[in-house]
Amino acid sequence: MTTESGTPEPVGPALDDTIHHPTRLAVAAFLSACDEAEFAAVRDCCQVSDSVLSKTASALEAAGYVDIRKGYVGKRPRTWLSLTPEGHDALTRHLAALQNIATAAQNAGARARTEPAGPAAPPSDS
Known part of the structure; x- marks a missing residue:
């Protein structure tokens, strides 16, 4: 995205629909820790x-x-996967967005615990 002046908008934490799926997230996270990995290892x-x-x-x-x-190792075909720089950036933004969501929820829960409850319900006539 760009601003009206044509400069790129800063990209902050945002959930990424592509990485959000649990299997895609697990694959991206695994690949983020290595240069390249063989298909079977992933x-x-x-x-x-x-x-x-x-x-x-x-x-x-x-x-x-x-x-x-x-490629091949000897005569055996092999496949290797690696995370691109764009993939690293997307994963980093996605994880930051998840952390922001978790932190906001924890902070809201902490405030709810410490704030006084609303007015007490009147006693029932049972």
Whole structure:
């Protein structure tokens, strides 16, 4: 987004619909800690099937968040996944937005605990 003057608006914490899905979030978080990971390592860590990880990686790649590289180790085909700089930024903003939501809820809960309750209900005539 840009302002009326044509300068880019600062991008702050915001939930990201692409990363918000639990499997995509787990994959992005895993990949954020390494330069590149083999498909099987990501699959095993995220505890998903090959087909689920394949669909997840494709969705993240379409968003520009993941690079998929195919090659061979010996004669065996392999696939490696890596988080792009855009993916790192999106994950960071998404996690910050989640933290903001959690902090706001905790602060509201703390205020509710310390504020006096509303007027007491009149006693019933039972």
